[in-house]
Amino acid sequence: MRPGEAGGRINLMIALNLSERKELHICCGLPSLTCPAMDTSLHATLGLVLVCCLWGAWAQTKIEVTNGGIWGSWGEEESCPDKSFAIGFSLKVELPQLSGDDMALNGIRLLCSDGRTIQSDTRIEVTNGGIWGKWGEEESCPDKSFAIGFSLKVELPQLSGDDMALNGIRLLCSDGRTIQSNVGPWGSWGPVMKCPSGQRLTQFRLRVEPSQGFKDDTAADNIKFVCTGGAELRGHGRCWGKWGPQSCSCGQRGICPIATKVEAAQGKGGDMALNDVYFRCCINDLLGT
Structure with missing residues (x-):
């Protein structure tokens, strides 16, 4: 794939913005690339920003959604190591509290192709x-x-x-x-x-x-x-x-x-x-x- 051609992988940065929104929709792709959206329906409590790495191109493309929550602050961006990219993820979720305040989704962790994991929170x-x-x-x-x-x-x-x-x-x-x-x-x-x-x-x-x-x-x-x-x-x-x-x-x-x-x-x-x-x-x- 040469620079300028469509194609890419979710590769680099993840940043989380905690909020009280209850839904998360992510479409993973580039402006010139059409891909199906992934509806997680996981009672999310955050906004999410990812960065794509173009195959063979010296550029990155930021992808985000417009319906993230308005509360919270952005964490530091974290990146898969050089020459690796995200191949999976796991979630940190609080179970329903029944009588109390529900926080639901608390974190997203990406699995990189070299086996390492990254997350935005510095803790x-x-x-x-x-x-x-x-x-x-x-x-x-x-x-x-x-x-x-x-x-x-x-x-x-x-x-x-x-x-x-x-x-x-x-x-x-x-x-x-x-x-x-x-x-x-x-x-x-x-x-x-x-x-x-x-x-x-x-x-x-x-x-x-x-x-x-x-x-x-x-x-x-x-x-x-x-x-x-x-x-x-x-x-x-x-x-x-x-x-x-x-x-x-x-x-x-x-x-x-x-x-x-x-x-x-x-x-x-x-x-x-x-x-x-x-x-x-x-x-x-x-x-x-």
Whole structure:
């Protein structure tokens, strides 16, 4: 296909605008190309903008609909890596609340032809986090810096007592500072683990013990990060529970903010300390390393 000829694939950017609209219609094509519309009828709650990549052409074509909702703000555009394109998608949907406010569609994730996934929201999270505790305030690496390493606050096994395991996660920023969100009161900080020179943290997975019923619960026990060059850094946490799925990747932008979900001391009953964590990608992906 030569420049100027019709033809293309949905390839590059996705951006979401959250709203309260209940319907989403997408036609995937170029101005000179006729294609059938895809009516998802998924009670959508957003506006959607995609960018097509022309085969053999040094151009991109933005495609959008006119009936998106008016509320919300646009997220950062995300792109499938060079020489790849979108071949599928998945949705993040809230089930009907029956007695409460329904949000329905909360996110769209594109599957790229190289196997990676992209989404507009800069927040990366996992699905196996614990259910107890409250989220702390987001803390971010200072402007023009990014996370290059981490350390964990871990309580050693108590043998005859209540085990809390993972109590805190601290990020090491590229300017030498450290940041942390909510932290439990038990345990001590371990050694700092760093990405290879010139790399940054970009993806993670969490090791979590599910509810044990009347037995001792520990919730989150360990974390593993992936650096932008592919190196894996495994924390010095405990071995209870199982590793969950990988989060989405921040790509070369890396991780900047962190927020942790921690259960406060219960006084009576079992304590679980850190239950879950999420990160956000650095906003400026052109920062030097």
